[in-house]
Amino acid sequence: FKVKPFIFDIIPVPMEKCDSPPSIANGALTLPPLTQYDNGSSVQYSCSDYYFLQGSERIYCSEGQWTSPPLCIEPCTLSKNEMEKNNVLLESFYENQAYFYHGDYVGFYCKQNHFGAESGTTLFQVQCKRGQLVYPRCVERRK
Template identity: 90%
Template sequence: MLFLLLQLISLHFLEPCTLNVTDMNSNNIELKWRQEELIFLHGDLIEFECKQGYSFLQTTILLQYPKSPTEKCDSPPSIANGALTLPPLTQYDNGSSVQYSCSEYHFLQGSEKIYCSEGEWTSPPVCIEPCTLSKSEMEKNNVLLQGFYENQIYFYHGDYVGFYCKQNHFGAESGTTLFQVQCKRGQLLYPRCVAGEK
């Protein structure tokens, strides 16, 4: 089987070179010898081979491969209703990561970690506000909170909240007396109960 022998030469103060699995996959190559670490020191020799069904081209971009991106990232972006778990630095090395957490009861949507990739940060998460229980809305709609949810005021985005009609009241549309309502982006659509019989 054809294989390519590359000598790694780093021009940046002899920094180590890091292989990128995504780059290798997109070029249909793999390491000839399996190994855990994908970091190599200046002067190391690495043998690549084509994946099954592929062969090396005469003129190939592999001559520029592997490369070690050294572009740094500025401070990571701030997010509404959330913050970094550690104080931010002014600069981060390529490949560095930071972690976010949301304010209490806020739902974290996306990845809590973002990464510095060639001078740019990956997309930060979004912190979605909770639903806040409104006693006045419950009174207006003649509903009570199911016992399981008692003493709760805040509900996460996506959570379900149980309500039931006051005595001698029934659902205005459904005629039922028990309801499960989902909190959606800070909004609760309260069921409405009216006095009378089914």
């Protein structure tokens, strides 16, 4: 007797599409969003001025789900008040800069006749962390 081969109908499984990509705080898509995206498509984000983009600027539509969008981390804003209160000045290299990116280092030094309260030094490098700058504190030298 003869074996009859089975013939399977190959039905393409439609890949799931993605809805509009998620919006992110302090950032936006570089192009206006569509209502639907094909599997494998991607979109790109950018952050507001001085915000630091953490993660991938590009996300992908994969089987109906978007990969993780980036975060936009707030900058540090220089405070003349805090500088005055702590007797520190900004190194001239950073002059005219009011904002610093997350992760950036900022140079300060003690006012004349002052030294670091904790370290005894007069020069400091402080890192901007998620919008926070911890200002060094300088105290007056005893005469």
